[in-house]
Amino acid sequence: MIRQLLRYSSPTAQRLLRAELMFIVATAVLQGIAFLLLVPLLRALLVGDMEASARWLIAVVGVCIGYVITTWFSSQIGMKASTELLDSLLTRLGDRLVELPVAWFSTDRSGLLAGLATQGAMFVSNTPYAILRQILTGFITPGTVLIGMYFFDWRLALAMTVMVPVLIFGYRRLQTAIGRSDAIHSDAVDDASGRVIEFARAQPALRSAGDATIADRLVDEALQNQHRAYRGLLISGGAGMATFAGLVQLSLTLLLVVGAYLAVGGSVDVPTLIAVLVLGVRFNEPIVSAGDLGGGVAVARTTLDQFDRLAAVSALSEPESPRVPDGWDVAFDGVTFGYGDVPVLRNLSFTAPSGGMTAIVGPSGSGKTTITRLIARFYDPVHGAVSIGGVPIPELGTAIVEAAVAPVFQDVYLFDDTILNNIWIGNPDLAREDVIAAATRARVDEIAARLPGGWDAPVGEGGSNLSGGERQRVSIARALLKDAPIVLLDEATAALDIGNEIAIGAAIDAIRSERTLIIVAHRLQTIMTADQIIMLDGEGGIRESGTHEQLLAADGPYARYWKERVEAASWQLAPPR
Missing domain, CATH: 1.20.1560.10 (ABC transporter type 1, transmembrane domain)
Incomplete structure (x- = not known):
């Protein structure tokens, strides 16, 4: 002892x-x-x-x-x-x-x-x-x-x-x-x-x-x-x-x-x-x-x-001399990964170009969230390589990856602090005015105006004082403030009402030409405006890829998926008799 x-x-x-x-x-x-x-x-x-x-x-x-x-x-x-x-x-x-x-x-x-x-x-x-x-x-x-x-x-x-x-x-x-x-x-x-x-x-x-x-x-x-x-x-x-x-x-x-x-x-x-x-x-x-x-x-x-x-507990490997990425494109090369004995992704390969938005769609359990977690280096693949700027992520090291990637996931956790401080941690070196400006782009100013205390209003443990959509807006504002060259949005707008979704969409459109955007989404507006759509097949691979127009013209699985989504969006309750 x-x-x-x-x-x-x-x-x-x-x-x-x-x-x-x-x-x-x-x-x-x-x-x-x-x-x-x-x-x-x-x-x-x-x-x-x-x-x-x-x-x-x-x-x-x-x-x-x-x-x-x-x-x-x-x-x-x-x-x-x-x-x-x-x-x-x-x-x-x-x-x-x-x-x-x-x-x-x-x-x-x-x-x-x-x-x-x-x-x-x-x-x-x-x-x-x-x-x-x-x-x-x-x-x-x-x-x-x-x-x-x-x-x-x-x-x-x-x-x-x-x-x-x-x-x-x-x-x-x-x-x-x-x-x-x-x-x-x-x-x-x-x-x-x-x-x-x-x-x-x-x-x-x-x-x-x-x-x-x-x-x-x-x-x-x-x-x-x-x-x-x-x-x-x-x-x-x-x-x-x-x-x-x-x-x-x-x-x-x-x-x-x-x-x-x-x-x-x-x-x-x-x-x-x-x-x-x-x-x-x-x-x-x-x-x-x-x-x-x-x-x-x-x-x-x-x-x-x-x-x-x-x-x-084994930590992820870190390079003695971290390499520098040549650009901010993200590439999957023959990636296989699973959380247990059964792989979630099998020999997956695609490239998300820098300065463009790649949307990932597919059935539940097809590995959409897993892709974003591999890019953020929550895990390393079992086989194959995930690269940023042509350099495999393990050769970049966790510190460089964390600085380069700003993830926004479905499950948002906020610290028991003020609204402003929860956003400020995205970039602690900025002035208060700059933080508020970034938060306003994500329409967090509307939340601050509603709560007593404004920007200094406490969000509660885990953000319990805010709704799910409001927590996501704070998380998106944090990602925008980080000003990272790669932004991952995993169903980030799923809990937003239509007005706030449009506002967030406008903020995303304003930065998409300067960053690599990889979005897991079901919302039609998000999918159709993507520069590239990757449709997973539910068995760990890619069924189709291309632009929205190309995939609709192919009249394949994506076209059927799109039709189902459009029909679902038009559903409405029958008026009472």
Whole structure:
């Protein structure tokens, strides 16, 4: 565990942890020496040798003064080390989350990350001072006592030594049992936390549906599972600690039996036996305390194991020397990709030219959104290459791709901040006036005018104070503000009313000649004005491609698709009779 702690510590935290451990060891050794000095002190007092008693008392006092000094330094350094370690853990967690591929977040990790960033990191950072210190003392102090006892009576010392392997075995079994139970409990807590967060976020949908039975059941099952896991942790921990405490008492019993036998035989004088028995009691007390706290180490190790698993997640490859794209056209060359064993795209090839708009259409599940995610480098293809400006995306590196691509997806998430700040993150270097100008192009000014506070009105957690269409307008404004040469719109206007769709369409038309636009769309107006239309076949390939007029003239699948859309757009409810 100490190696794991050092691995996630900053250089400052590492120095403090090593210094803390050094003082902990010194404190434990001095405590053991003080206990050992009690033997000659008690023996001198029992035989009435006051001169020897005074000498041994002075020695005990001297060791105790050293113990107090090292304990003070250990405490001061320990508190500083805990603070630095907490900062290191949170920094490493934040840095790692930035490095992880976006695909890792496709599964809801909110419960896991919330646990690591709060209770997990806090518990681990306090473990060296609050738990590890007492555990090390619980074994180093008795070890010092055991070594010293050989100078007083090797037979009694041997009786205590015999139990050492048994105690070590019992302690390891205790940690293993608690660690296994805590891992199960930790997974249950992560799942329950995620369910509760999901339940809270989905309240608008649940209330509009009018029946939260399924959601209630999922949350209830997760909480019940957490309760069962916690009960299992208490049972295994309690049984393990009771067993270990019994083994410790067994060692004391063995010492009493051997001591009594030697005293009856006259091999050990009574004053020495009494002093050694007192020492034996002091020998066992720290071990019992260490056993009680051993579960805490197992719990901390569970959190560190989670950090290890997070660190082991494979990140997307990054080039040592990123190349520079020659233009901003986007090309797919024999791309095959899937989220599991079944590919979503199969040997897909097409080019989206710079300065033009490419519309991607096709049946549900044909891979339209997957195409945009590959361009944004949420994933790398299994086979083939996705290129920007003639350079495969992995050779450009994630940083260049992120700067070049402005995606707007269906599921828009806004931060619990103001309207303006949610747009401003698209380009933090711009002035407020420039941000407002870009937002106005996306008609966000109408939203700001409606809400109290205007541009500084809070949008709520996830944008809960805005409608779905309004959230998309804010997201589009953010993409426009980023001023990236490649813009991806995945059903970005699906939740807009006709007036706002026309306004957004005008904003898109104003920038399309300067950028590479790739749009996943079902709206007729968007499709027919595209410079190129890619129609997917639903099996991972391309069925047809060309301009709107070319594809209609071909009278193929696209023409049928277009006819269905036109007919659907003309549907209307029959007037009441």
